[in-house]
Structure formats: C-alpha cells, structure tokens
Amino acid sequence: MSKKILVTGATGNTGAYLVEKLLASGHAVKAASRSGRPVAGAEVARFDLTESSTYPAAFEDVDRAFLIIPAGRLNNVEFLEPFIRFAADRQVKIVFQTAYGVENDPTSPYRRAELVLERAGAPFTILRPNWFSDNFHTFWLPAIRHGIIAVPAGDSKSSFVDTRDIADSAFAALTSSRFDGRGFTLTGPEALGYAEAAAILAKAIGRPVEYDPVSDTQFIAILTGAGMPEDYAAHLAELFAMARKGWTSAVTDDVQELTGKPARSLAVYAADNRAKFLG
Template sequence: MSNKILVLGANGNVGQALVPLLLARGEQVKAASRSGKAVAGAEGVVFDYTRPETFAAAFDGVDRAYVMLPTGYVNVCALLLPVIEAAAARRVKVVLQSVLGVDADDAIPYRKVEIALEKSGTPHVILRPNWFADNFHTFWKAGIDHGSIALPAAGGKSSFIDVRDIAASAAAALGSARFDGRAFNLTGPEALGYAEAAALLSRVLGKPVEYQAIDDAAFIAALTGAGVAQDYGAFLASIFHPVREGWTAVLSPDVETLTGEPPRSLETYACDHAPALGGSQV
C-alpha cells in the first residue's frame, strides 16, 4: 500500500523543517536528496532533478509528495515539469512549493508549472511563499557580518516568512485533503523594508547592521564576485523588481488558515536564529 510522503529537497531550508514535522504527525517519510542519506530519522532516497532515472525509485510506495526546486536553478520548467508528470502518472498528490506573485502572469515559468499541475488531474495544493526570513542567515549573512546588507530593493517592503511556517503549512497541506485544489499565499504578519529589517536585526543581535540600496548591476557584480553564476545572479536581481514595486508587501491570512497558528514575526525569527545570524548577545 502507498502511504508514504516523498519530500524533495529534504536537506534544504524548508525540507529540514518539514521532515521532523511529518514524522511527529506519524507519517512515513522518504527524504530525497542527491546523496540519498537519511534525514532526521526518515528513510533516505536518491533523487536528482537532472536525472529522471532516479524518479521511479523515489516515488515507489508514495501517495503524496512535497515538490520544490532547489536554489540556484533557473530552468524551472525543464526541471519541475517532468517531476509533476511522474507524480501525476502515479496519481501521487503534489504539494508544490511555488513563489508568491507568479499567478500575475501565465508566462512566468513557475506559473506554467502550477498550471501543468492544475491540469494534471492529480490531487494538489500550491503554496506560494514570500521572501524567506531565513535568507538573512544564509544569502545575506556575509553582509550582516560586515554590518551592511546591500540589495536592489530600494524602499520596497516584504512580508518575510519564517521557513518554519512554510514547513508547518506544507505539513498541513500534506496531512489533509481539506485544502486540495487550492493555492495559498504564505506571508509573515508584517511588511518591512530592508532598512527596517536591518534596524531590527541590529537591535536583536546587538551590533550595527545597515541597509544599503544598490542597483541591479552592483548587486550582480557582488554576487558573481562571490562565486554565484552570472545567470543566477541576474535572476536574483530580477526578482527584486516586485519588491521595488511594493508587490511583496502583501499580507495573507493563509498560514493561519492552513496551520491554525499565525505566522512568526521577523523579530521572532531573528531572536530564534541569533546564533546563526552572528549575534553578540547570544
């Protein structure tokens, strides 16, 4: 009988938070990664988006799957559409991690994947998270260490979402059929500009952190100088356009609809991650 949940990206930001939540709910989990190592007590399985020959073993015994694309890939449709097809062919329910705002235009690659899933006939839930709060202790950590977060966000605000709230939303969507066929926008409880976020981090961490608004060219140059591929740097710069336009300031009730709990604030995120953020008051 198929009653396992396949979690793609199980070693990643969302996956590491999601796997223990599913295990705590008594679910059987197959934790997918390129190495196939076990994650947090869940059975490990080899899965590689770029190697479709790994899909069959990963989907074996599975009735639900958390599908996401790891950071660093720009070929969204080429990598995700075959996974959606493989899931739908087995009538596996897909909870898809998409991106806030992609429903603005059907030509956006992530929206194309959403549409393919909607048309596939397999049960599904779409989750569209806003910018992760957790980017501050990953992508923007080097800037925090130097006291300056430099981004092409101008004065745009974002309702940053804590990865733990994405994971809790995913666990709810995977654990019940109540939300099937729907899409949910996952945001934090407040919209903050990067200057406000930097001030908050400075206060919580007990050290100076400022925000420096830069243009796309300076941002891409900084990223490529740090070893990021040119096309991914350009992609990252492009996704600050919605921030500058104010589109990422939206507040959604959907985390609470899914989980029964309000989403965590950026302050809660910062306090809980102070060691990872390099705080001096920890």
Template sequence: MTVWVEGATGKAGRRVVAALTAAGVPVRAASRHPGEARGSVTPVRFDWYDETTWAPALGAADALFVKGLDSDDNAAALVARFLDAAPAGRVVLMSAAGVDRGPDHAPRRAVELAVQNSGKRWTVLRPNWFLQNFDEDEWVFAKALRETGELYAGSGLVGFADTRDLADAAVAVLTSPGHDGRGYTITGPEALTFEEAARVLAAASGRPIRWREVTRAEHREYFARSGRPAAWVDHMLHLFELVKAGVFASVTDDVRRLTGKAPRTLAAYAEQKWRPTSRR
C-alpha cells in the same frame, strides 16, 4: 501515507521533513546528497537532471512536496515529465509569492501550470521571502551581514515568512481535506522594508547592522562573486526588481487559517537566531 519531499536538506525542505515527522508521517527525503536513515525518514538520492534517479527516489510515496527549479527555462517540462512518471496522486508545490500574477511563460508560473495540469490533486503554497535568508543563505544576505554588518538590498516592502510556518502549512494541506485545487500565500504578520529589517536584526544581535541600498549593477557584481550560475544571478536581480515593484508587500492570514497559529514575526526570529547566548 508516505510523503516524498524534494530539497529535503534545504532551508524549507528540512523543516517540512521535521514537521511531517513530528506529525507521525513517514517521509522519503529527496536530495542530491542524502544522509543516513533515521526513524521514519528515508533519505533518497534525487536529481532533476538525472532521470534515472526519479523512480528509485519516489518509491511508493502517496504524496509529493515539490519545489522545482527556480531559474531554468526547462523547469516546467521537467516537472511535467516527473509528475507523469510519479505514481503518487497528490502534489503540493512550493512556489513563491506573486507568481500567480506573473506571465504564464515565466519559469515559476509555468511550473505552477504544469502542476495544475498534471491530472493530480494539487495545492500551491506561495511563500514570501524567507526570514532564514538572513542567516542561512550565504550569498543572498548572510555573508555580507556576518562579514560587514550590511544588508544589501533595494527598497520596498516585504511580508517576510518563516520557513517553519511554511512547513506547518505544508503538513496541514497534506494531512487534512479541503485543499485540492487551491493556492495559499504564506507570509509573516507584517510587511517591512529592508531598512526596518536591519534595525530589528541590529537590536537583537547587539551589533551595528545597516541597510545598504545598492544599485542593480552593484547587486550583479556582488552576486557574481558567489560563483553561482549566471541564471541564478539574473533570478536574484529579478526578485529585487519585484520587491521594488511591490509584489511582496502583501500580508495574508493563510498561515493562521491553515495552522490555527499566528505566523512568526521577524522580531521573534531575530531573538532566536541573532541574539547572543550571553544576552538571553
């Protein structure tokens, strides 16, 4: 079996590639800027908005790991066309926690429905907020944490998930039977507020980090400085509204059920990524 992985250089995708490779599964690693081939990984150029890249990128892959587009109203139509063109009979979609409880017309929910109606064998993974947003996504949290020691966020509980647990879960559903037509919510073992998360990061790093509750207007102004499209800014603001509404507060045992291992904690992540080498 060969698995095609979308977003192969991103936070989640590159961990999925690494986990599949560790399991001995050949990978077609799809991204807009592919690197050099290595071992059983074949980098391929792929762009949702350039359909001439689709067939060459897919090759003869047997299964697909698809992320789709977060903030494009046409995402579902693109995903439907892509899946119709793909010869692979198996697809695993990385969606997001709570999407299945949202309206069918919402972009991510519409993508889920496109996958479920594609005629392919499907599984949906719905991860909660990624721990790696704290150090890898510049304009979500990483930039402000690094430059000011502030965690810009609203209030509410989040069952933060580790991208490595998402990757291990993806390998499990791609390489073992019994997951067709099912959805799993990938979370950590506990739900924490952003204020609690700031304290954990501060304890590991040994430097002051404080939670700063910002208004929607302040958040919009901050995100707008990123230079990213307005649709991305609106998407992020919507996510923080969902945090406030409690959408991301749930914790599941799906990681343990799928992988046989307990999900990684925020504290363990912080020790690995935030504690200075001199203090380890």
C-alpha cells in the same frame, strides 16, 4: 491506509524542517536528496529531479510528495514536468512550493510549472511564499556579518515569511485534503522595509546592521563575486525590481488558514536564529 510522504529538497531550508515535523507526528517519510544523505528516522532516497531513472525508487510506496524547485536555476519546467507527470500517473498528491505572485505572470517559469501541475489530473496544493526571512542568514549573511544588508530594494516593503511557516503550511496541506486544488500566498504578519529589517536584526544579534540600497549592477556583482551564476543573480535583481514597485508588500492570512497559527514575525525569526548570525 496512508503510505509514505516523499520530501524533495529534504536537505534544504523548508524541506529539512518539514521532514522533522512529519517524523515527529508519526508520518512515514522518504527524505530525497542527490547525495542520499542519512536522515534519522526517515527512509532516504537518492534522487535527482534531472534524472528520471531516480524516480521509480523515490516514488515506491508513496502517496504524497512535497516538491520544491531547487534554487539557482531557471529551466524549471523542463525537469519538473517529467516529475509531475510521473506523480500524476500514480495519483500521488503534490504540494508544490513556488513563489509569491507568480500566478500573475503566465510567462514565469514557476507559473508555467504550476500550470502543468494544475492540469495533470492528480490532487495538488500550491504554496507561494514571499521573500524568506531566512535569506538574512543564507544569501545575505556574509554582508550582514560586516554589518550591512546590501540589496537593491530601494525603500520597498516586503512581508518576509519564516521558512518554518512554509514547512508548517506544507505539513497541513500534505496531511489533510481540505486544501486540495488551491493555491496559497504565504507571507509574514507585516510588511517591512529593509532598514526596519536591519534594525530588528541588529537588536536580536546585539551588533549594528545597516541597510545599503545598492544598485542592481552592484548587487549582481556582489552575488556573482560570491559564486552565484550570473543568470540567477540577474533573476534575483529582477525580483527586487518588482519589490521596488510595491508588489511584495501584501500580507495574507494564508499561513493562519493552513496551520491554525499566526505567521511568525521577523523579530521572532531573528531571535530564534541569533546564533547563525554570530557564528
């Protein structure tokens, strides 16, 4: 008989929607967060990836886990490895959310963590999403409320993916063994430039939004001014440098393969999240 599914990052973009979806389908869920905040219908685990003393209770009666790397820090392997080994020792399957393209860069901290998982000896599935559509109502929201998307993307295109599609993909990988041992690149259905994205958002919101292709230096100053650590802001700027080289424009069918449904477009994302831009 199946046991519980541990969801790390249960208060985050992907995790919150994943918990809802698992509960709605009748799965027993352990929603993990550092605060141990109650989540209706789920058992709650007070959990911190950096504190291995929180692992035993979080893993009790669990046979599958969704693992995300918390945004904002870069020393991933150091604190993900103990988690992965703890899970593997108990043959807990891990569905691991990393990031688009990291499989091509063995020096990436995300790829290094993937390799620890691939070699750990327990079942796994890796999900590598492209830039989230949801960044428009999280990271880029303050500028968008002033009618601007200010990122150093040049005239590059990206196949933005809706975090609901990432959660739906994680749901599929957690509730079936068909996808075990594989990595999937999660993208939206089309590659768009930021000027095109601005036009789509403007239409949905009913207010002007324009794209300002700022320099890396301006971008880092904006993010650190809003409180982001400088090393993480510089990391995001590096990701945009990759976008400018054309590396984020691929479109895959992986969401469709995992979920049986086509990925949501940016227009659908914008319409469904309209209220968040107006707030």
